[in-house]
Amino acid sequence: MDIILKQGIVYQVRAEITENPAIAESFATVEEFDKFVQEQIDQRIETLGLDNPWYSPQRIGFTMYKILILDFGNATFLTSDSGSSNVGDILLEKIPRTVLLFTTATIIISIIGIFLGALAGSKVGSVIDRITSMFAVVSSSFPVWWIGMLMIFLFAFVYHIFPARATPSILPTEPGYIIALLYHMALPLITIVMIGFGAWAYLVRNFMVGTLQEDFITAKKAIGIDKKKIIYKHALKNAAPPIVTILALSLSGSLGGAIITEAVFDWPGMGRLYFEAISVMDLPIIIGATYVLTVLFLISILVADLLYGYFDPRVKTD
Amino acid sequence: MIAIITIPIDTFKQWNNPGSWISYPKTSVPAWVNYFTTEKIPEHLIMDKPIAITKDDIISLASHQFGIQYHYDDFPSDFIYEFNVEYSGSQLLQISVIRPDQSQILLLSISLPHSDTKVVHHERIFSTDNSINKNIQIHFSEMDFYNKNTASEDLIFADSNGKVLKGDYIFLVNIYGIDKKVSIIDSKLILGGKAYGMMGTSELRRDLAVGLLWGTPLALFIGIAVAIGSVIAGLIYGVYSGFKGKKTDEVMMRFNDVIYALPALPFLIILAVTISNSIFLLVGFLMIFGWVGIAKVSRSMALQIKTRQYVEASQMMGQKNSKIVFKHIIPQLLPYAFASIAISVPAAITTEAGISFLGLGDPTFPTWGQILHDANTYGAAARGLWWWIAPPGIMIAITGLAFVFIGNALDAIVNPKLKK
Numbered sequence: 001m002d003i004i005l006k007q008g009i010v011y012q013v014r015a016e017i018t019e020n021p022a023i024a025e026s027f028a029t030v031e032e033f034d035k036f037v038q039e040q041i042d043q044r045i046e047t048l049g050l051d052n053p054w055y056s057p058q059r060i061g062f063t064m065y066k067i068l069i070l071d072f073g074n075a076t077f078l079t080s081d082s083g084s085s086n087v088g089d090i091l092l093e094k095i096p097r098t099v100l101l102f103t104t105a106t107i108i109i110s111i112i113g114i115f116l117g118a119l120a121g122s123k124v125g126s127v128i129d130r131i132t133s134m135f136a137v138v139s140s141s142f143p144v145w146w147i148g149m150l151m152i153f154l155f156a157f158v159y160h161i162f163p164a165r166a167t168p169s170i171l172p173t174e175p176g177y178i179i180a181l182l183y184h185m186a187l188p189l190i191t192i193v194m195i196g197f198g199a200w201a202y203l204v205r206n207f208m209v210g211t212l213q214e215d216f217i218t219a220k221k222a223i224g225i226d227k228k229k230i231i232y233k234h235a236l237k238n239a240a241p242p243i244v245t246i247l248a249l250s251l252s253g254s255l256g257g258a259i260i261t262e263a264v265f266d267w268p269g270m271g272r273l274y275f276e277a278i279s280v281m282d283l284p285i286i287i288g289a290t291y292v293l294t295v296l297f298l299i300s301i302l303v304a305d306l307l308y309g310y311f312d313p314r315v316k317t318d
Numbered sequence: 319m320i321a322i323i324t325i326p327i328d329t330f331k332q333w334n335n336p337g338s339w340i341s342y343p344k345t346s347v348p349a350w351v352n353y354f355t356t357e358k359i360p361e362h363l364i365m366d367k368p369i370a371i372t373k374d375d376i377i378s379l380a381s382h383q384f385g386i387q388y389h390y391d392d393f394p395s396d397f398i399y400e401f402n403v404e405y406s407g408s409q410l411l412q413i414s415v416i417r418p419d420q421s422q423i424l425l426l427s428i429s430l431p432h433s434d435t436k437v438v439h440h441e442r443i444f445s446t447d448n449s450i451n452k453n454i455q456i457h458f459s460e461m462d463f464y465n466k467n468t469a470s471e472d473l474i475f476a477d478s479n480g481k482v483l484k485g486d487y488i489f490l491v492n493i494y495g496i497d498k499k500v501s502i503i504d505s506k507l508i509l510g511g512k513a514y515g516m517m518g519t520s521e522l523r524r525d526l527a528v529g530l531l532w533g534t535p536l537a538l539f540i541g542i543a544v545a546i547g548s549v550i551a552g553l554i555y556g557v558y559s560g561f562k563g564k565k566t567d568e569v570m571m572r573f574n575d576v577i578y579a580l581p582a583l584p585f586l587i588i589l590a591v592t593i594s595n596s597i598f599l600l601v602g603f604l605m606i607f608g609w610v611g612i613a614k615v616s617r618s619m620a621l622q623i624k625t626r627q628y629v630e631a632s633q634m635m636g637q638k639n640s641k642i643v644f645k646h647i648i649p650q651l652l653p654y655a656f657a658s659i660a661i662s663v664p665a666a667i668t669t670e671a672g673i674s675f676l677g678l679g680d681p682t683f684p685t686w687g688q689i690l691h692d693a694n695t696y697g698a699a700a701r702g703l704w705w706w707i708a709p710p711g712i713m714i715a716i717t718g719l720a721f722v723f724i725g726n727a728l729d730a731i732v733n734p735k736l737k738k
Contacts, residue, residue, distance in 0.1 A: 137719070138719065141668075142711065142718075143668045143672060143711065143714060145672065145675060146710075146711035149690070149693075149699055152699045153698075153699040153702070158702065259583055259587070260672045260675060274584055278587050278588050278591055279591060281591070281592075286584075286588075290584075293581075
């Protein structure tokens with residue numbers, strides 16, 4: 001990492017000198033000029049603290065402090081759309097887009113998945129149950145991005161229903177922007193939902209099958225409570241804890257976007273940012289994005305744990 | 319497997335050599351599409367068995383004739399004549415075509431480079447050749463649809479209205495020499511069509527059938543190598559950790575958690591960018607992220623087995639730890655290991671395809687992901703080249719499904735509880 005940063009500095013200094021030929025002309029000899037360049041490089045390395053080794057307590061402490069106050073410094077190469085190279089700005093610009101697509105998709109997937117899973121789980125061995133299981137296995141063996149390519153091919157170029165690129169062509173300030181954005185979002189959203197809900201339904205189905213065999217369900221059936229009420233109110237609530245955990249994990253996971261899916265649909269979110277940052281080795285962005293995602297991940301696990309207590313009071317300790 | 323048996327290894331080595339693909343058509347649809355459409359798309363024809371006639375007089379003549387039955391509804395995209403001749407002195411090469419309406423058009427009349435000694439001359443003549451163009455334009459200039467920019471192959475195969483003239487065409491290649499013998503070693507007429515082979519071709523004129531078939535053993539190699547490697551590593555790690563217990567267990571499991579928490583795909587991309595994109599290293603990287611889950615499960619299984627009496631007995635007999643682990647505990651876990659090998663194969667294949675798709679794969683091997691990456695860079699979706707996009711993904715899915723079914727079947731045998 002240090003080597004890359006130092007090389008970046010050398011590159012920067014050289015670029016500044018080539019941009020401004022007056023600096024080079026003001027020196028009489030080559031040695032003097034070289035010395036000046038080296039001094040410039042050394043000076044910058046010192047101001048960034050790169051002369052100390054990375055394990056020196058000073059540097060580690062400083063880096064930790066900066067990360068704690070969410071100050072990730074400036075990106076080396078990438079900039080946000082508005083031109084700022086501050087990592088915080090870039091992340092703030094990308095996260096809403098990812099939330100818009102992937103978190104929405106995850107919510108839709110989980111809603112469809114829970115209801116379909118509950119339906120399939122309540123009728124083990126029925127046609128719906130078999131179709132759900134089959135669909136789960138088949139859909140999970142297709143790569144999402146390949147389905148994306150096919151969808152683009154079919155709906156954007158053969159039938160001209162949806163646009164191929166996921167970024168709207170009109171400016172955010174114009175009135176029709178939201179509609180245009182939703183329209184552009186439709187194709188990736190449909191693709192992700194199509195591939196995703198099968199596995200969800202299968203999981204929920206398995207939890208439901210386990211819950212429906214328990215005694216209290218049989219008792220409720222014997223009392224004569226409506227079957228729908230049993231499934232959606234009592235059984236689903238009891239199967240909820242593991243489902244909530246998975247929901248929390250996949251919601252926080254969705255914030256990371258999907259690198260390949262975003263590449264296919266040209267969606268400028270977190271996954272794309274990650275990929276671009278890695279391919280040019282823009283370390284501040286990689287660190288910043290990973291840190292933010294990890295924090296969100298931990299928060300969502302905490303929320304899931306708290307919800308556990310609500311759905312299953314047995315785990316509460318007074 | 320089939321690929322290794324049926325296709326010579328040579329084709330695989332030639333994958334990255336554009337020269338070897340030159341006689342193939344550009345982005346052509348699979349030939350079987352013709353069975354489903356009413357408009358017949360011209361197939362790509364490579365004719366290398368001409369009728370040869372030689373005459374030895376004062377003027378010697380070596381002639382090759384190519385007969386074509388042209389019954390398609392579209393013009394060919396181009397034609398290439400490729401030949402090898404052995405001659406000395408000055409020779410004249412003439413190419414002409416006899417069309418179904420019995421008119422003969424002289425396409426080209428050039429002299430081969432002069433040489434006093436016997437030489438072997440190799441040349442490719444393309445339909446875009448200027449003198450061919452000129453000759454044809456002279457012949458067709460009276461036609462109504464005549465247009466200076468019409469390609470020569472479109473004119474040769476056209477009737478008076480500019481539509482395709484169907485029927486038998488004969489391409490004549492004559493080489494004349496005075497007193498000197500000339501022999502055509504081999505000659506080939508390639509009529510560039512828009513349909514070729516089982517799977518069509520790509521923008522780089524590559525035959526996709528070869529790529530798809532070669533992708534199979536590669537995908538199987540990646541999938542199985544990663545699965546076996548990570549399952550063995552995870553099994554030994556987990557069992558040892560569970561068997562030792564206490565502090566060793568604690569330390570080993572925390573290390574396991576650290577690897578578990580790493581986001582796999584970004585890390586694989588970082589490794590591919592910084593270290594190398596060799597396919598063998600990629601297999602190694604995939605193993606690094608593959609063993610964690612298996613280690614967790616096998617640890618918990620080892621914790622149960624450890625308390626069984628025969629394990630305690632062998633411990634009391636003073637057997638070495640390694641022997642207990644390998645002889646008494648791991649054989650108990652083998653059925654589970656086989657099931658998880660089968661289940662983790664598809665994940666490895668899709669991950670590799672994904673990384674190749676991003677353009678970080680090994681470009682020397684034609685994997686399915688690589689083919690899809692090429693398709694994406696050449697905008698296959700936008701241009702409607704479905705035969706370039708669909709088959710690789712279908713192959714990935716079929717392979718994945720096969721292993722999932724094997725895994726599920728094994729799982730049902732291993733865990734009788736799942737059967738109801």
